Amino acid sequence: MKKDTRILHAGRHPEQFHGAVNPPVYHASTILHPSVAAMEKSGKTPFEGVRYGRFGTPTTFALEEAVAELEGGHRTVATSSGLAAITGALLAFLKTGDHLLMTDTAYFPTRKFCDSVLAGLGIEITYYDPLVGAGIKSLMRPNTKVVFTESPGSLTFEVQDIPAIAAAAHGGGAIVMIDNTWGVLTFQPFTKGVDISIQAATKYIVGHADAMLGTITAATPELWLRVKTSLAAFGHSPGTEEMYLGLRGLRTLPTRLRRHAETALRLTTWLEARPEVERVLFPPLASDPGHELWKRDFSGGCGLFGVILKPTPKAAVDAMLDFYSHFKLGFSWGGFESLVIPTSDHSIIRTATRWAPAGPSLRFHAGLEDADDLLEDLERGFERLACSGS
Numbered sequence: 001m002k003k004d005t006r007i008l009h010a011g012r013h014p015e016q017f018h019g020a021v022n023p024p025v026y027h028a029s030t031i032l033h034p035s036v037a038a039m040e041k042s043g044k045t046p047f048e049g050v051r052y053g054r055f056g057t058p059t060t061f062a063l064e065e066a067v068a069e070l071e072g073g074h075r076t077v078a079t080s081s082g083l084a085a086i087t088g089a090l091l092a093f094l095k096t097g098d099h100l101l102m103t104d105t106a107y108f109p110t111r112k113f114c115d116s117v118l119a120g121l122g123i124e125i126t127y128y129d130p131l132v133g134a135g136i137k138s139l140m141r142p143n144t145k146v147v148f149t150e151s152p153g154s155l156t157f158e159v160q161d162i163p164a165i166a167a168a169a170h171g172g173g174a175i176v177m178i179d180n181t182w183g184v185l186t187f188q189p190f191t192k193g194v195d196i197s198i199q200a201a202t203k204y205i206v207g208h209a210d211a212m213l214g215t216i217t218a219a220t221p222e223l224w225l226r227v228k229t230s231l232a233a234f235g236h237s238p239g240t241e242e243m244y245l246g247l248r249g250l251r252t253l254p255t256r257l258r259r260h261a262e263t264a265l266r267l268t269t270w271l272e273a274r275p276e277v278e279r280v281l282f283p284p285l286a287s288d289p290g291h292e293l294w295k296r297d298f299s300g301g302c303g304l305f306g307v308i309l310k311p312t313p314k315a316a317v318d319a320m321l322d323f324y325s326h327f328k329l330g331f332s333w334g335g336f337e338s339l340v341i342p343t344s345d346h347s348i349i350r351t352a353t354r355w356a357p358a359g360p361s362l363r364f365h366a367g368l369e370d371a372d373d374l375l376e377d378l379e380r381g382f383e384r385l386a387c388s389g390s
């Protein structure tokens with residue numbers, strides 16, 4: 001079966017639920033066991049089957065099974081947010097005295113977690129240039145346990161050479177994690193040497209801006225057990241409605257994603273040619289410095305891209321952003337609606353590399369609106385920019 005078809009079937013077992021197409025939403029804490037013997041037996045395999053609400057219900061297992069299929073990994077653990085998946089995965093593999101190599105382009109809350117919680121635990125963190133490739137070898141130390149990647153990078157969209165990084169990391173005895181939220185369906189992490197893949201499922205998997213959800217998918221049974229054991233110890237217990245919304249979203253993910261990507265390509269091609277624009281950050285564009293790597297490793301794009309404007313007063317940019325009809329101001333992305341955020345003013349923190357464009361930068365999410373309407377919205381925005389800038 002092709003991938004689109006497999007995603008429709010993934011995690012669905014109608015025969016277990018009276019033929020219902022979708023798994024029911026289980027609200028459960030206590031699970032009753034028929035005998036002491038059955039209770040004892042289930043205790044021997046604590047993470048298999050339905051045992052106690054905190055360890056998951058059939059709704060949880062359906063979502064986890066579907067995401068493992070989508071990512072192409074062994075097995076998945078769901079979490080209450082994308083950030084919880086990142087922090088949960090890191091804490092499952094790092095302890096005091098260990099060293100972590102973290103991409104300089106990590107999602108900002110990931111960096112904040114490293115600099116506060118992990119540093120506080122006595123874990124050493126080195127931020128590295130996302131374009132380091134095989135050069136990561138020279139940054140490896142005997143105590144390096146995890147190399148964390150995110151490709152394309154948050155807000156600045158650098159494409160990482162994951163196979164080269166993974167080969168060097170494995171050579172030095174470390175595992176490789178990726179925040180694969182942008183590449184949700186188009187980057188198959190486990191064929192590229194990744195050990196742990198993380199999704200902010202809040203974005204494209206949920207896809208409707210109505211739930212928080214994260215997932216951690218492991219390449220092997222051993223890695224999965226390590227993640228599951230650690231998350232269970234911390235008491236992670238993501239909500240059952242969220243599982244359902246994740247499952248519901250992912251059935252239409254391939255179709256939505258193609259439309260998001262198509263619209264984004266049209267918008268970015270148009271934006272590139274505008275006199276107000278210095279640079280567009282979108283690997284599917286032939287002009288993007290990451291285009292060749294993207295073409296090699298990804299099978300498509302999505303709706304998220306960056307724009308650097310030529311130097312423009314803040315008031316003019318604000319006037320442009322404040323009155324868009326479709327590009328609304330809000331965090332997150334991956335829902336059906338178009339969004340925009342300003343990313344200048346210190347939202348982009350880099351310590352291993354330099355990021356200092358002369359003009360203001362923005363991040364857009366192309367939603368599922370008609371692309372003609374979105375283009376017109378952008379055009380009207382530039383008219384406001386011109387009026388307020390002069």
Ligand SMILES: *Cc1c(COP(=O)(O)O)cnc(C)c1O
Nearest residue numbers: 081082083107179181200202213
């Ligand atoms: C949004 C986001 C996250 C965090 O996801 P939440 O569900 O909001 O916690 C992690 N990584 C990336 C790349 C994101 O864009």
